[in-house]
Amino acid sequence: MFKKFTLVLAALLISVQAFAQNQFQWKEASGNGYTYKYVTNDPMNARFYTLKNGLTVILSPTKKDPRIQAYVAVKAGSKTDPRTNTGLAHYLEHMLFKGTDKYGSLDWAKEKPQLDKIDALYEQYNKTKDADQRKAIYKKIDSVSGVASKFAIANEYDKMMTSMGAQGTNAFTSFEQTVYTDDVPSSSLDKYLAVQGERFRNPVLRIFHTELEAVYEEKNRSLDSDGSKVFETLFSELFKNHNYGQQTTIGTVEDLKNPSLVEIRKYFNNYYVPNNMGVILSGDFNPDEVIAKVDKAFSNMKFKEVPKYTFIPETPIAKPIIKEITGPDAENLTIGFRLPGNKDKDVLIADLVGQILTNGKAGLLDLNLVKKQKLLRASASTFTLIDYGILYLNAAPTNGQSLEEVKTLVLGEIDNLKKGNFDDDLITSIINNIKKGKIYESEKYGDRAGALMDAFTSELNWRDQVAYVNDLSKITKADIVSFANKYLGENYVAILKRKGESTQTVKIEKPQITPVETNAALQSDFVKMVANMPNSPSAPVFLDYNKDIQKAKLGKAEILYVPNKDNQIFRLKYRYKLGSLNDLKQPLASQYLQFLGTDKMSAEEISKAFYKIACSFDVSTGEEYTTVSIEGLQENFDKAVKLYEDLIQNVKADDAALKGLKERIAKSRKDVKANKGAILQGLTSYAIYGKNNKFNNVLSDSDLASVTSAELVNRIKNLNNYEQTVIYYGPVSIKDVENKLKNVHQIPAKFAVAAPAKVFNQTAQTKNQVLFTDYEMVQAETRWIRNTENYDPNKNTIIKVFNNYFGGGMGSIVFQTIRESKALAYSTYGVYMQPQKKDQEYYMMSYVGSQADKFNDATTAMNELLTTMPNLPVNLDLARIQVRKDIQTERITEDKIIFNYLAAQQLGLTEDPRKKIYDSVDKINMQDLKNFHETHFSGKPYTYAIVASEKKVPLKDMEKLGEVKKISLEELFGY
Template sequence: MIKKSLEFLLLFLVVNLFAQSKFEWKTATEGGYTYKYVSNDPMKARFYTLKNGLTVILSPTPKDPRIQAYVAVKAGSKTDPATNTGLAHYLEHMLFKGTDKYGSLDWSKEKPQLDKIDALYETYNKTTDDAARKAIYKKIDSVSGVASKFAIANEYDKLMSSMGAQGTNAFTSFEETVYTDDVPSSSIDKYITVQAERFRMPVLRIFHTELEAVYEEKNRGLDSDGSQVFETLFANLFKEHNYGKQTTIGTIQDLKNPSLVKIRNYFNTYYVPNNMGVIMSGDFDPNEVIAKIDTSFKNMKSKPVPKYTFAQESPIKTPIIKEIVGPDAESLTMGFRLPGNKDKDVLIADLVGQVLTNGKAGLLDLNLVKKQKLLSASAFTYTLIDHGVLYLSASPTTGQSLDEVKTLLLGQIDNLKSGNFDASLITSIVNNIKKDKIYESETYGSRAGSLMSAFTSEQNWRDQVAYVNDLSKVTKADVVNFAKKYLGNNYVAVYKKKGEKANREKIEKPIITAVETNPDKQSAFVKMVDDMPSNASTPVFLDYNKDIQKSKIGLAEVLYVPNKDNSIFRLKYRYKKGTLNDLKASLAASYIQFLGTDKMSAEQISKEFYKIACSFNISAGEEYTTVSIEGLQDNFDKAVSLYENIINNVDPDDAALASLKARIEKGRKDRKLNKGAIMQGLTSYAIYGKDNKFNYTLSSKDLAETTSRELVDRLRNLNNFEQTIIYYGPKPLNELVSSLEKMHKVPATFNADLAKKDFPQVQLKKNQVLFANYDMVQAETRWIRNTDVYSPDKTTLINVYNNYFGGGMGSVVFQTIRESKALAYSTYGYYMSPQKKDQDYYIMNYVGSQADKFNESTAAMNDLLTTLPNLDGNLNLAKNQVRKDIQTERITQDGIIYNYLAAKDLGLNEDIRKKVYADVGNVNMAEMKTFHDTYFSGKPYTYAVVASDKNVTMDQLKKLGDVKVLSLEEIFGY
């Protein structure tokens, strides 16, 4: 009866929060504009519809002097013409190229050349003879070169940088194309002016080089086994719908035959105000902002938008099994077709995904992962407008077939259908979603993201506000009935197997002459925007003596920042012991999640934490092991007491350790098949040499010989090491200390510090190449070089340099390698600062390109490393970006404490941003050039290269330096 009473109490606490509230659409008028809102909405979102049909959603919150802004279009790959797949996506790319007013030096001279390019592409698309197509493409390339003389590349990015924007980007999916910027509140007038112009009449300039960037993106997708799995799953779930019939990136054939006319037609059809939304959250007056948006966007004309229609899918009556082969580790992905997001069952569908896996106490979590029957397993509900998918994925452990993995997953589906789960799980899920909703409304970025997603998904915001309340009404019987209705033998399973891809598609490199980017030029429109008045925010610097409260619990220092906004707490015990002291520290940290005590099993522990909407985790870093406990403050004492009981009474479990060792060995094998992990290893090898932090790990022999008792001893002994207690939450400091003193016993003396493994950074004398062979279309290259020891006096210059050289879309690296020469989709260059005062800076540059562009892309980066382009306008932009970032950055919550700890590691006793802000205006091009010549130009580099040896030859690599072909054992250390 006690257990049932607790479950009832938890449900009552969650539901009662909303029971006093009604969630209804209401209407209000203020500042001359009428808007709708949902009562008791914690985001206080206002929904406006302007006369031309444009939706504007505003959610003011004053905590940060910034605004997350989206311009969202309800059009994506679902509405791509069947003959021009990928169109919505490459239109997204072109919306960064400007209009007749910006992005152009002389529109009257540029336009005739662009008209010629339009006509050439139409001829090109109708031509099938290869020789004739090459001749036409040569003309396109030639005319593009002429047109580029009148174009200013990346002027949009420069515009946004000049006003202090961050995160300037865009994305396209099935049903949405969204343009995103995070701007200072003081720049709101500029932002609205630019967006209204941006969508007025976009010009498709610098097209063939941008299309080449899309080719590069396509090739990255072809190299991604995960992308291939996703596309295969959807293609077999949806035979009649564009979710499955075409992909967002498009087919190679369609990418090879673009039509600027059809791109423009698509824009004119879907980029109309009644199909678009402007969504903002941040520090602003909504009455002022809506008037400005109305004035700026009123010239956009509403018109009917064609509705996407589709045939109903035939039922899947027997399982559909598909197989793909690639270099990554084996895995299984399964999908069940579900209704779209307008269906009455969609709320239950969301809950079903959480019942299966929520990271803590779902059926897959407890029955498969916690019991180590699989290496990993997850499930979630992917709900789109027209259809949904229950998406399951899992990775096998040692000696396990994918058929066995599938049987285990289906076993949990059977548990769902038979009701073989505790009804209290639903209560726990609702309680945890309540906590997630608090997090969701906490920051301006997450607010805007939720509102944007609801808009493009055509979801009723009232339902989102009432979500926890509505979900709490779903019963176990509802979940069981849903599972029986939708989850039978009607699934698609994709077996991802290890092997070399056969008949690999590849987009061949066209001959492209580098186009002009005119990076030192500026249009009249940009000057007009720059000259618009704005009141810059006053920077707020941290005062570590005032912003952090300190106390003691015995010998342990307590660092405290109050949470004045909501009921969330985060508590950490930070112990001075890490993997550089003890290689088995991370193994012990992983082991505890599978252990119980004499009174509770591991599964019961997970359930108990999940019931009270709290969690704990132990993670071992290089120098510190951190215990993290977080959740609802009402349950603080329960969560801390529960953790302390576990850590003091944890029982060894030989069977659990044996399973963990097997999973670790399997995980190691899988990691050696991952190109990202391989590049990490090469990078560490380049920085530290043959023996490095990446391959400093337990040998298989040491792993096998490790006993349960020694790991449990490590866990129980953890509290005897020097520790710092970090707290962010609503409990006052004196109450926190009083409460923790009763539950967390700090020893009278700490253990002596353990010896720490040291990894000095290596200094190069000549170029070298570290090469790892991997089955892929692309070639990924990093340039790495250690320089000299940390000095705070260099911070300002380094920040400006990184913005100028390679830190964004307006940087010289991006403009040259991607925009002008079309050699890569992704490229960057940074001078990386260390985390400790006795460590060295290092250079990290990158190009990811088609393998047949390897020579050109490496040469292009080397040219930039040799000679820094002199662009005074770009330097001013870089300085301005650093200045505005500091003006609007607000380090808050426990971020204050981590900033303080990071500063201590660098030997700093005050906020370094204060010095940067004071000095940034003094940085000049002469200093930049001296810095570049001192650390970059003519210096030896390590080239870390991951590519297929079938596509990049040894002769090509030798031109860069002495080549070391590294084995996976050398890279990974096992």
């Protein structure tokens, strides 16, 4: 009997194991004459096709939104750049937006001879060393480029994509991928494919020297980034042989100064071949129909062998390599351990190691260093590429700490990992949270396409990605410890980023460029053909706040409810009408809570408890509201809510935790003063509201020092006494939500009255003024600010159209003029900003980020556009089309419905504002735009917010713009 039972049990185990192994398998199927592969139990339902010419096509249909995220991906990046032409893959990416012989050109027969001359001149320029000769050659390049541009049409790609309703049109290059991205309406897929098929057929490298100047600008931005310097130094030390470390994606200054169009074309011909490319689509479509369309669009491409990248294997690192970087940003530590490439069996364990070290809630760094406030912040992650990977750790010191002390603390947690000093059930908790993450990933068509694209360019087996969670669950604690001891020894590179004057002295100087023609009012025949292709646009779907949101009462609080019909995720929020404008200590109380426990559980134990059930909570305070967010799997709703409510009701003060928090804040305040982005944000707020503004409405250092634990705990415990709204999105009914909450979330019989909110009125610009803060940087960043008038819902349509036309995207007037024609900036825009409340004012915010030596030209160019707006009817048509198509295909779903409703309430609206915009957009004409521009912007005074180096942008240049007021960091930040 015993023997028989044992045999049955053994057979059952074998059956279970076989099922686990077989539930994720490659299968083959056919449809519409095409054979494809798929993985069983794939939540993304992805189909993998290989066309006759070798092109990979990956299709993941989902009907939730009438849109498609589209990628054309090339398995080539900076790794395969020639050593003599670094940065080549990246600036080829830029040139793939310039058109072909069929679009982007007014007269190809006349344009081509000029482009041939430019090719030859660049080859001559590339080989010439004498500075005077180089200037003479560049002058010829500039002259011939001006002639060639008369036969070119700039931005035709962007305009075509805009006309079909595309969003997010862009591209990016990394070590092993160059990816072209568009999000298009499903009804425009035929147009999109027609454009892509043509785009990669025969790209023409026109308007090259102004685009190369944009790449120069991008390079100079990286020279201003301490983070970029740290990243590049880390990789160069980890990889002494491999191109991961020996050349950067953006390239060297020297190579950027000496481009070769011949080498660019060679690179395109080598790597932009169908068997090295993939078309990845996810969204609302029929895959059987779409595969035939993709095949036809790319049928002109021919299979070609791709050069294989080879490298000398890296020598093991025998002892720690320590490097120092200095720059204006706050100090921090970065550590990298070299790992195997992404095909190695240990990579799966590496991913888990990164999560054990830090997962934001219950990792070793999270609990032992951040939660205990031994460090300001700390994180770890795996960065895995095809040939090698990195375990990447980053940490920042708290007040009074040295970077050497930070390194000791971080490496101490590596030692804990190697000794197995972590909870046995942490792996299970991580896997549960990854499962939740996978649910989120498969929800949205954009996320699906992104995951499939990354797997393609990384040459990963999709079966392994589908089986990822299942395979992770087989890893044991012993596997983790063994991995850590194998890979994480004294073989690391540490970069100590210290605060100080940057040692970077090299920058790319401004060449003399004559603005080129953009011929923005004209269209090629190809563009007209695409525009005339038939399509059936989706009908817009507007929200009905009375039908799309269910409402109930929980005592005196209102419940706003939208059901989740897709999965078992819930999101619960308590939204209290109490913010920093009522009480500056409330944000501090919200921060303090994360470091507190109760009489039964410590702060660390609470974090672990939430993480174990794949749930999380967060408390944040904004200007007007404090919001408690609890999310996770519905099966653990009761546990998660009870954990939070128990914490709030039984929270215990901790003076040591408050002391640590104050030190963290002191360090954060010191760090943020070294951040140029924060400085520009502060100057912007100063320009909008004046000296005392929302940005510097914070506790002073002395007020912060005097805050006690008792008063913060009192705020935490009293939070639930204030007026509140309960927001729920999840799979159970509104009645169930009401029943579940009424016993654990106690609503008072009468809400407490918050202190009156502090009011900040926007200032009127009566004269041109410059607000300037000095910062050591290569670039100069300038914003134009002008407050105008109170919110008016009747102006929603004209504002939408104006922003699209004037400065809201790559096809706008601002972008075409300042970047495309004049090559004065990498990033530029001009947008009329809508207020959040009906009693607030609109304001204009324009921006140019340029090289310091282009400051005068760049600011002059923007001022000219703000004074006189070009009249381009074709662009107006595109602006109207973009507004209309965006509304046709936008689907506001999930709890976004509730937040849309709440935002409308703030503006005094009772219905979805998009309906009126949609009904009136075609009535906007050029005279309307001209009147709008003249009324609000032309000839009007502005406040300029400028962050730049006084050494590179003299005060006398700023004084040309207006009266200069130099703002100290203390005045800007309020401490």
